[in-house]
Amino acid sequence: MAEVVAGTESEDNMSMSMSLQDLLGSHSHGGRRVKRKSVVEEPLVVDKVTLQKQRRMIKNRESAARSRERKQAYTVELESLVTHLEEENAVLLQLAADRKRLRLNQLMECLIPVEEKRKPKRMLRRVNSSQW
Numbered sequence: 001m002a003e004v005v006a007g008t009e010s011e012d013n014m015s016m017s018m019s020l021q022d023l024l025g026s027h028s029h030g031g032r033r034v035k036r037k038s039v040v041e042e043p044l045v046v047d048k049v050t051l052q053k054q055r056r057m058i059k060n061r062e063s064a065a066r067s068r069e070r071k072q073a074y075t076v077e078l079e080s081l082v083t084h085l086e087e088e089n090a091v092l093l094q095l096a097a098d099r100k101r102l103r104l105n106q107l108m109e110c111l112i113p114v115e116e117k118r119k120p121k122r123m124l125r126r127v128n129s130s131q132w
Helices: 002-025 041-110
Strands: 026-029 032-035
Touching: none
Parallel strands: none
Antiparallel strands: 026 032
16 A cells, blocks of 8 residues: 555656646747756755745845834834924924013113104294395
8 A cells, every 4th residue: 555655646746847847847939849958956946946035035024024113113203203392392482472572571661761852833934035
């Protein structure tokens, strides 16, 4: 029984390598097919290349996820900084307005009122402009 199972496995491997060879081992060049020289190494190379590609893809996904997390943390930090600065700006604007109002009141208290003198009414005068 073991021999039968072993025999079917080798046949399955052979049929798999043949299908891989059909898929990857031959290339079409201008309508004609050219087969590769190494039939046995193809599945091993393909497996190795596929594994490397998968590892690279996984690392790339992890790196992208870390990058998104850093970006989100930076955005949250900037938003909190903006909120803090807007609050500080509102306080400073209010303080500046209060000081300006206080300074104006101080100036008004120290100001000596000036009474304007009225100009006398213009009166018509006789002018000697010519001789008699």
